Amino acid sequence: PQRPVAVILGKPYNSGDRFINLALPAKLARAGFDVAHADQLFDLEVGALPEEYDSITWSFCRRELRAAMAMRGRENLFPVVIGNFGCGPDSFTLPLVEDELGDRPSLFLELDEHRADAGLDTRVEAFAQRALGWLEQRRRERTVDTEPWRAPPRPKSDxxxxxxxxxxxxxxxxxxxxxxxxxxxxxxxxxxxxxxxxxxxxxxxxxxxxxxxxxxxxxxxxxxxxxxxxxxxxxxxxxxxxxxxxxxxxxxxxxxxxxxxxxxxxxxxxxxxxxxxxxGKGFLLNIGRGVTAIEYLLRLRHELRPYEVRKGEIDAAYARALELFVDAQAAGRAQDGLMEAVWLLQRVETRARGTRPVIGIAGDVYTRVNPAANGDLFELLEEIGCEVWLAPTIIDVAGTRSSDPVPGRLPRHRELWENTYSWAANALKNMELWQVQRHFKGLLRNLLEPDAGEVAASTREVLLQPSDTLLRLNLAKHVDFAKKDVDGILNVYCLNCMVGTATTAIHAALKAQIGEVPMMSLVFDGLGTTHVRNRLEAFVHRVKRAREERRSSGQAD
The missing domain is CATH 3.40.50 (Rossmann fold)
Incomplete structure (x- = not known):
């Protein structure tokens, strides 16, 4: 009978490093497997990945899926996937690998700094027993591999x-x-x-x-x-x-x-x-207009709420303003609705503004603004004595997609078209943005956003170009907050978020542009916020001390 073959899948920095993977190939061989690497399967007839995998953009993950397709027709091949704790791409790719292979036994090893030989040996031995048992059952039943799961055809409807x-x-x-x-x-x-x-x-x-x-x-x-x-x-x-x-x-x-x-x-x-x-395109413009209007209404709400005379009035006015604007947007009267919505918030009685330290909130686009995800972070910061400024929530990157000219040659026809389209889209976006911003002039301190050129300039020293758009925008927002003289910056993101984690790693390099503005990363996992208040109180204490030091220094000058 054929010996079972353990096929190692994973990123090369895991699968090819004996220290990181604890000499996994040797352990598999001792357990009775022949051992192969996924790359050795690509000589088999695989073909292109199905179109339902087009959203998988990470090259290593696409290679894993191609390897799984190659294994499907060989019943003695068993996948051993090496990943890392908290790897986001793996969390979406591995279920697809399992779908490709049906009920075939597989082993997924999640490596971190707590890995140990004893536990790995036990899992490899158990995996070998499962693989041998599955092979024996297949030989008795003389069955063939079942087809992998595929999305059923979706009927077209209006x-x-x-x-x-x-x-x-x-x-x-x-x-x-x-x-x-x-x-x-x-x-x-x-x-x-x-x-x-x-x-x-x-x-x-x-x-x-x-x-x-x-x-x-x-x-x-x-x-x-x-x-x-x-x-x-x-x-x-x-x-x-x-x-x-x-x-x-x-x-x-x-x-x-x-x-x-x-x-x-x-x-x-x-x-x-x-x-x-x-x-039609008008529908997309209406979405953009509505998103921008609600963005600025939300900012006004949080700039006013810490100073309301009667607690709860700003939230009540904001709820009514939001309902009024959306009704007007649906009726084709977005500008009229926005003017009335701003007036509802503006008429609420407030104390003198600007007396509290300002905390700018950056991070991933969901966690930083969703109170269910961040444990009502904004209310907690206001309770501690701060004012909250928001980064843009729905990011329009039309103005950041233009192709830079290549030195030494004239731009090609496609580049000219892309630049022309990008310029036109950006001009339209800016016109729509102005139509919204004019209602908030004199009311909002956090009004203007950096354009594409400013975003590129503020991240050029800390990021390789080209770089991930969301990471670039998040870092640029840190710099923009510092230029607006906020007193502290929070990088708020969910556990294992790639954008948030990369931003935290770059914080030290950002100091040259941000100066001494206190920064802190705050990670949420949906399991509770037990220690968040303690961390925030310590951070706000640091913010207030730095604020006083800057004011004292300014008075001395």
């Missing part, structure tokens, strides 16, 4: 007849709802998520994906469990390209729904071409 459902990722969800209502479609924004939402998703995912994904996936799964998920609904939320895990949310949530028999429900990213094809 999007106008479907109900759109949006998870509450922030108040900006209402801007999407208003734009859809303007097109005459049925739309619903779900309430603020709670712990039961994340728990619903963890049953599918095992809890390895990032916390924002658990919240967004759990919302729609919970609707199905309650029996209130409409037939043919469209589940819509913002997404982004690049290395951020948010690029995997749409296909993974769709996979969950297909698995539980709800292939009739379509999961869609807000940037989907289907939306612009169905509703």
């Amino acid at each position: 999007a106008l007849r479907r109900e759109y459902i949006l998870p509450w990722f922030s108040d900006h969800a209402h801007a999407f709802a208003g734009a859809l209502r303007a097109e005459g479609v049925s739309v619903r924004v779900l309430p603020r998520p709670d712990r039961s939402v994340a728990e619903a998703a963890i049953e599918f995912s095992g809890g390895k994906q990032c916390h924002p994904f658990q919240m967004i996936a759990g919302d729609v799964i919970l609707l199905e469990r309650k029996g209130v998920l409409p037939t043919g609904a469209i589940y819509l939320f913002p997404t982004s390209d690049g290395s951020c895990l948010i690029s995997q949310y749409v296909p993974t949530v769709q996979r969950y729904l297909d698995t539980i028999g709800r292939a009739d429900v379509r999961v869609m990213g807000a940037g989907s071409a289907d939306l612009s094809d169905r509703f």
